[in-house]
Every structure is written in structure tokens, then in C-alpha cells.
Amino acid sequence: MDGMPADGLEDSQAEGSPSDDNATLHHSIKQLAKRLTLRQKDKSWASETVNDLRSKFLEYLKNNAHTYFQDVTVLNSGSYYETVKIGDPDEFDMMLLLRTPRLEFTEIDNLNGVFYKVTLIKPTRERIQDFLLQDGRTISPTKVLEETRHLVCKFIKTYNAAGGKQNWTLTRKNPNSPAVTLLLKRVGEEDNERGGEEELERVTEPKGLDTREQISLDIVPALKVSENQSWPTATRQGLDVERWLGRKTRRNLTSQEFYFVAKKPKKLRRNLSPDAQESWRISFSHIEKEIIMNHGNNRTCCEKNASKCCRKQCLKLLKCLFERLKKLYPNDLKPLCSYHAKTVFLHTLSVRVKDQQWAQKLLPKCFLLLLGKLEEHVRDASLPHFFVPGHNLFAPPDFPRRSLQFLQQTLEDQRMHGYPLLREAQLVEPLSTTDGMTPKGPRSLARPLSDRPVKKAVMMCFPFLLFFFMFLYNKF
Template identity: 50%
Template sequence: MMAAVAQADENAPAVAPHLHERIRNRVNQLGLRRTELQQTAKRVNDLRDGLLDFLKKNTKQPFLRSVTVLNSGSYYETVKISNPNEFDIMLLLPTPRLTWVELEEYHGLHYSVSLTRPTRSEIQAFLLADGLTISASKVLNEMRALIRNFLSTYKVPEGDGRWVLNRKRPSSPAVTLSLMCNSQDGKEEGELLSLDIVPTLEVPEAQAWPLAAQQGLKVDNWLGKKARRNLTKQCFYFVPKKPAGRNLSESAKESWRISFSHIEKELIKNHGQARTCCEGRATKCCRKKCLMLLKFLIERLKTRFPEELDRLCSYHGKTAFLHTLCRRGHDSQWAPSDLPSNFMALLLALEGHVSSGQLPHFFVPTCNLFAAPAFPRKALSCLQRALEEQMKLGLPLFQLPKPAPPLALNPNPSQPPPGTQGDLSIGLMFASIAALLCFLSVVAYSVK
């Protein structure tokens, strides 16, 4: 399967001039203004600091007093597109030494997480009946309740709207908040931005990665073997996300999903084979812009097919992107002038994963992100048709909207304004009749 994707990657077609221009015009529209970034980050940081202070003073659940923050997501990877309206924050929970058991039916992605020995510490409130297994649902529900209490007293600085708690989403590991802005008359106008708060268990560097994850992160041909060794020595995380599907076992309902979001952020920010990539004008590349374009296309496809592509997310695009970076590891292959052809190579690679139905998780290659029930076959077929359509028609979703024509009393001077053609015809008819009557009068006068 990967060989077929690599072959498609190498055989990326030449980009037609009109498509070349369309890709470049679209990527120029995806940047964020510094003022927007600063204003939005200020709102999120104020909420984050207020929440941490609230948790430290919380007497109901002392276990959560010592949480720390890990920022994650596309905003902090500097590949956010269009508007800075979605943020992710991981709240790291203080836990003793952990052990875990892989749920085999989920191919290394989901685990039952437990303490190595019984404890009398505050974490007892989040354990199952065996006194060792950490309940993902208890942690998530308690965090949700605490955040609800926090929002009841928290006020947005300068009265800039208010934060509301969103409905719980099935299988989501996050407590999602929305900042609702106000119109000039004081009524709620709509969502300004959203924030996902994810309670997280951190496994320290001293403990090795699970066996399934030790086979991933194949960056040898891109960043080198030494870089891979250093990355695999870092910590990893568990987030309270249960598997997709129905009729889950009790262990699956309380399971945790493995996460390497901090390493993903490091890979995207320090993406060059040479350690100086994008540090100066002479070392720029187009890797991040290709990812931003792919994220934009995924967003547009989800907007066009909201029900069919509900399971599609930017993480599928990011995974295809990371696999592509490993196949195209040399910095010389990502010159800024080659942006259109590199993006089309990335798009063809994604289409190859879709057509084969195989998208291996970048860190856990035994897990296929395009496998059912997590990604239904109907959704995969729809995505394949949509990608083929976009490539065949020259990426119509990338086309910029045409500017509105300027206002004018008469847009086309050569033609009469709408509704005046009939008036002109009637006027000409009366003028002709008047001229004829005048001529007859002259003739009659002459005869006399």
C-alpha cells in the first residue's frame, strides 16, 4: 500500500498555469493577521489562567489542584488557517507511576490505564472498583462539572461576550467551550471562537513507549536516526477518548487513547532535514503552506458534505502530510517555487491512502485511521469521489470569490437601463404619428 502511495507521489503531474495561479492565490489568503492572533490569544490565555487559579483553590477535588498546561493544536504549530477560532489546551494531571494494557481490537491506539500499586491519595475518586484502573469517564465528567462551576463566576475582560459550555460530544476527549460575542444592541450574535480542554495523563520519559508505538515515527530518511532516538525518549500522553462504535466493552468505555501531540508539534515546527530550515530568507521551504492548503481543502469538503464526511478531520490530513515528509525528506524538494507541484503531490498521496483504504497512524502504524467503524466505508467512498472531482476540475474549491461589480446608474451605457426599452418604442411610435399628421396637414393646405 505504501509503495503505491509513494509511486503516486513520485508521478505527480505537472501543474497547469491556471491551477498554479489558483493554488498560489489561495495560500496567500490563508495567513493570519498579527492583531487577530494577539487579541484571540489574549482571550484564551485569560480564561486558561483563570481556570488554573480556580482549580488550585478548589476544595471539592484536591487531585486537580496541581494541573499544568500543555498547549497543542494547529495554532501552536503555526499552521492555523483563515481565522484563529479554534484552540486546544491539554491539562496534565498529576499521577503516580502508571501501567497500561493494550486493547488488542484497537491495534495499539486505546489502552486501559492503571496505577502500579494501590494508593490513598486524592486520585482515588477517579478509580474503578478494583482500586487501580483510572476511569476515563470519571475524569472527564468531573472536569466538565468543575469547568461549569468556573464559568458561572468567570467574566470575560472588557465584557467581550461570554464563554458557554457546549454539549458533550460522543467519544470526544475534550470539554468544549465557545466564546459567544455580543452585537451592539447587547444580544448574542454568534460563536467567536471555541476552546477544547483535554484532561491528560502524562507518562514520564523514564517509562518506554508501548510496543505498538515503538514501530512508528519512521523519520530516518527525513530527520535521521539520531533525531528519532531523541524523540522516542520523550514522554507520551493518554487522553480520555473511547473508541468509536456501539456495544463497547466496559474496558473500552473506560479506555484512554495514546497521544503524541507534543511531538507532532515539534515535527511540524522543526520540519527541515537541515536544522536551519525556515530560519532565514535563504532557507525557506513550502512544507507548512502545503499542510495549510490541505487543511483548507478538508474544511471545504466537510462544509460541502457535512453528513457524509463527518468523520473526516484535519488529523487525517496531518497524518498523510507527515508520511509525505518522510518520503520526500530532502529540503531541496520543498523549495517555495515548487509549492503548486508539492501540494499536488501531497494531494495525490492523500488520494492514494483513500483509494487503498489505508492510512497508518504515524506513531502507531498497526492502526489504520481509515478503518471502520472509526471511518465508515461510505465516508471513504464519498471522500474518494470528492478528491477525484477536485483534481479533475482544477480545485474549484480553491477559487477565490469574484469581486462585486462597482455600483453604477447605468452599468452598460450601450444598452438602455432595464425597463426602458418599451418606453423608447412607444415614444418613437408617437413621434412618427405626429410627423405623419404634420405632413398631411401641409399637403392639404397646398391643395387648397
């Protein structure tokens, strides 16, 4: 991408494809973008519900928690707070920032700069020592996450949700997640015992929060590394925003703090070392939020009285396409997630830098261009982490080759048939796969739901039925 012109991708790439000249597709993209906007009443109810729990939880920690957790601060992160959430405001992320003394972080070998062993530079008598390994220096993500879960479980037993018509339950542990997840359920459902651990199914399909269905909240403990400490060496070539946001902005961003979250490498990696088993994953959630919220090449982009761009709408559309693809092929596309969409989006912004290239009227063309960049990354089997470019998000074991090949074929089928998933207000019927690799019947994927064979058969039979009843009427 570094070899691309400073002005960004050529507009001819978007204009030159057959799909881009399709007025119907352009209209469908615009209409879908409008439908992805969250309703204000849903946002208000959901945010008030989560805010109430957050404030009460912080108060509980201050009065009841292990002293190391008493001084935590909260960082609201995730798509809702980046204003790129789609569907319903039903998923929230809350990072618990744990105060730490000066740290030393050592990159774990063969994990491409995203996992680190985190140790204290010198011994301490602070209560963080309860979360150290036997060497007295290494901070254990396992111990921190277990304590977080214990505190959340105790808190939920004492907490009454605002309004009294819902309650929060703790979901079962997920070994691949750095979060403790709470799920809001309506009182009166089959399982309404508060504070119990149970295996709950995530809500993935929008249901309209006016019916007060469910909200999930991920509580993520994180070590806060002071802004006085430099970012790791693996990040030096990352955050390529100089041509887009400016050299000064990049310098200001890289001088901020960063975080470590308690996420371990996947167990699919063989022979993990002891250090890897107790490693932390680096996180720049706050930087991602800042550059998405302040995304303009000009400072005034999307401000109240300034021109509006279509950048965020393009990201929402890409996330919507991902959700619909995963709904059709949940097993084949299991590794695919919204972070892949965000990373492709950020890479595209870093080369297509001018605000006028993202003008509101160019929404369909810009989105199709973004899809083209996604296909390039998939075809090349390369999606560098935006902050740690040595880490490829499309590499095994995180993204198996078989799944990547399936994604490539699926995207090609979508493009060849005019992106049928973007034309549908609702999801098309799930399709089976022939061999786990190739989508079955791509033409059936391109057919709208309203164009059903049954409907056609009824319409064809209608004249004969009418003639038959007229014959009976005349006879009797």
C-alpha cells in the same frame, strides 16, 4: 511507503499530471495559500482572550479544586499553536496534564494499539484514588472527565472575560469527545446567561474576528506518562522520521513522555468489553507539534535568515480543501477531519525528505503531489496512524466504507475538472447527491460561481432591452 526512494517522491509525479501544467490552477493555489494566512490583529486578540482565561483557570484550580487537580500543568496543542490554523483563530486546544505515579498500560484487544487500560502499578494514598474503579488500580476516564467538567462549570460562573463584552458558555456533553468545550459569545446575544449548559452550534465558516464573533476552547484532561517509561509496543514501527529528521532526532522524540486522553472507542463497535468502556486513547500531540514546527531536513529551514519551504502551506491548503468538501457534503464526508490531512502530510514528509523538494517556488507542484498521495491512501483504503501504524484511520467503524468510496469519487471529480474548489475564493453552492454515494453533476462543481446562467441570460437580453427603450423614446 517503506519501499520508496530515500529522496522521497519523484518530482515527475507532480509534473506529469495534466493539472500540474495548468498555469491558472497554479496561480489559484498560490493565491489561496496567501489568503489562508491569519491576520495578526485577529491572532493577538484571540490569543490574549484565551491566555487570560487559561491563567485565571489555573489560579482557580490551585485555590479551589480537588487536590488532584491543583498541580496540573497546561500543554497548548492543536493547529493554532502549530501555526497551521486556517480561516480565523477561533479554535484552541488546552491539555490539562495530570500528574500520575508510575503506570501500567495494557492494550485493549482488537483496537489496534490506540486504546489502553491504564492502571497504577501499586496502590497509593494520593488523591488520584478518587478516580479509580472498584478494583482500586484502574484509572477511570469517565470520572476524570466528569470532574473536569464540574470544575470548568464552577469556574465559568465566577469568571469575567477581559473587556466585559463577551462571556464564555459551556457546551452540551459530546459522548465522543475527550474535551470539555467552552464557547465565547458576544454579550447581547439571545442566550447570555453565563455558566449554563446549552447546545451551541460550532462556528465552521470564517467570519473575521474583527467583529468579535466566537471562539471555542477545548479543555482536555490527560494523564502524563513519565519519560522514564517506554512507549507502548504498538508504536515501535511508527514515527518514521529517520530519513527526514535523522536517527538521533527520532531517538530523542521517543524518549519523551506521552499522554492518555479520555476518549473512548466509538459506540458503533459492538460488544465493547468493560475494559474498553473505561479505556484511554494514546496521544502524541506534543510530538506532532514539535515535528511540524521543526520540520526541516536542515536545522535552519524556515528560520529568519534562511530559505523558506512550502510544507506548512501545503498542509493548510489540504485542510482548506477538506473544509470545503465537508461544507458541500456534510453527511457523506462526516468522518473526514483535519487529523486525516495531518497524517497524510506527515507520511509524505517522511518520504519526501529534502528541503529543496519543498522549495517555496514549488508550492503548486508540492501541493498537487500531496493530493496525489491522499488519493492513493483513499484508493487503497489505508491510512496508518503515524505513531501507531497498526491502526488504520481509513478503516470502519471510524471511517465507513461508504464514506471512503464517496471521498474517492469526489477527489477524482475534483482532479478531472481541475480542482474547482481551489479556484474559488469562497465556497461553491452545496450540491445534493443522487444516492448518497456519487456526487451529482461533477461538471457543475467545476463551474465558477461567477459563471452563472442567470448572469448570462441578463447579458443576452440587454441588447433587446436597449432596443426596446430606444423604440419607446423615438415613438413618444
